[in-house]
Amino acid sequence: MNRSPMPPRRTALARGPVKLSRTALARRRSARPNRQQSDLTSGHRQPAQRPQGGRTGSGWPKETRDAVQRRSGGRCEVGLLGTCTGQAANLHHRLPRRMGGTSNPAASTACNALHLCGSGTTGCHGWIEAHRAEALGRGWLLHAGQDPAVEPATIRGRFPVWLTEAGRYVGEAA
Structure with a gap:
């Protein structure tokens, strides 16, 4: 198929710097009353403020994180043979937070936390996420509505x- 050549331009292309119209984002930024113009033009962002209550980026209050680390002594609390690295690296929610977080106050308590090796895809933490049905049976995961304070968990394969x-830790479950 033959195409006809492009017709010549009726107006010449602009030479030199071109003034662009402001984008919608630039209009919204300039409309914010609490930001200084120098912050917007310098390209530097203000550091994010830490949420109230001493929470870390993982959603655990510092007091809870410290209590669970003391409880575990830095050792993985699940201790699966062939999977466990032994060294606890992060905290796991027994009662999942679900997408978007939760307003349940029990979600950020020490009885809802397990100190585990690995991440959500490796080590004992990864095993729990991949084998949820068995983890539910051992108390490493809980269903919505269950109270972590009254549901026991198997620690290091013992009882x-x-x-x-x-x-x-308190007692042995019957």
């Missing part, structure tokens, strides 16, 4: 114990 809000 089920209850986890307290103070960050301790």
Whole structure:
């Protein structure tokens, strides 16, 4: 198929700097009353403010994180043979937060936390995420509506114990 050549331009292309119209984003930024213009033009962002309550980026209050680390002694609390690296690296929610977080106050307590090796895809933490049905049976995961303070968890393959809000193990489950 033959195409006809492009017709000549009726107006010449602009030479030199071209003044562009402001974009919608630039209009919204300039409309914000609490930002200084120098912050917008310098390209530097203000550091994010840490949420109230001493929470870390993972959603755990510092007090809870410290209590669980003392409880575990830095060792993985699940200890699966052939999977566990032994060194606890992060905290796991027994009662999942779900997408978008949760307003349930039990979600950020020490009885809802397990100190595990690996990440959500490796080590014991990864195993729990990949084998949710078995993890539910051992108390490493809980269904919505279950209370982590009254549901026991199997710790290091021994026997089920209850986890307290103070960050301790209590008794043997019957």
